[in-house]
Amino acid sequence: MGDVNARSPAALVADTGRGNEAAILNAALAAFGAQGFNGASMREIAKGAGTSLSNLYNYFPSKSHLLAEVLRHANDELHARLTRAVRDAGDDASSRMREAVRAYVGYVVDQQLAMLVSTAEVRYLQGPERERLVAGRDATEAVFAAIVEQGAGSGEFRTPYAADAARAILSTVSAIALWYRADGRLSRGQLAEQHARYALALLEAPLPH
Template sequence: MNERSSPTLIPDTARAGEAAILNAALEAFGDKGFYGASMRDVARGAKTSLSNLYNYFPSKSDLLAAVLRMANDELLNRIQQAVRGAGRRQADRLSAAVRAHVGFVVDHQVASLVALSEIRYLTGAARKRVVAARDSTQGIYEELVAAGATAGEFRTPYPDDAARNIVSMVSAISTWYRPGGRLSAEELGNQHARFALALLEATPG
């Protein structure tokens, strides 16, 4: 954990008791995985009692689902804001989305890694809600790529596959990023935006 960026995702000022629990759950899932972490680990990390923890979240699956929903909400908000401020060219908007996404992964590496590796343990309605939220983020990339292809900015004959691969490429940063590495967060964002445009066979502009 010490070699990763901070696990904190939810500000402590927002519903303080719940925020402490969710941040402790995120840290526990990041350290031990969903099956390795226990509700007692979370309660200890949140400095609360086990009975109080169950008042907020009846099960470990509920905790994981809440953490993943909040992570995706923050990611979606960052990407939407970046795209809105990026002008009219789809290449610029796509690049802004990638930079914002990279920034989220760097700022919330543990949450990104948990989202990537632990969603498989969710089932039923909880999984459907998390997957739907994740798909809304994926949908932004698909819309940008489709619009760019229609406008002639992107020449790839595989726009749907390209959009999925861009998301996978950025998400995978969580598995290897280390603070203080060769590239700053900004440089990493610029690099991956360039990778994305190359994958899309973007026309110069």
């Protein structure tokens, strides 16, 4: 997974109200990020969370269940940030897209490790666990799809390839997790603004002055 120590340190899960469940989930994210799904052990995760292996199994019956819950929390946080950003933006599609992209970039910066684990380790989920994660990701992508539909319908987005542009925007922002460094030349705000402008340019929308 690369230099895990260079990734952003923000905890993914706050107190869930269930004992040390949050500590377990955050320890699992760190272990999956450092060693991958196959390399991480439940014993190591329990140690990282400051709990016993038997207590860990009281919360999560298997490592795949634990991975699924980590990824669910990650997607829920991203979806919440996006919906808040769009809700608080202006009524026009350009403002909504700008704020959605800014929110997504902010999430990638804050939860870089979660983004990397979501991309690299999702292949280990099968059946209902994978289906629930896919449904959650579809809901996140739908936030952008609705904005693109609004802008294309009103003529605000002039590209004839709106759906392709939306996919390109999501792919580009997600990929920030692969190369972002906190000590890079762009601040968090500059990075968010840059990618918001990229998104509007792809959609052939009016750019802010």
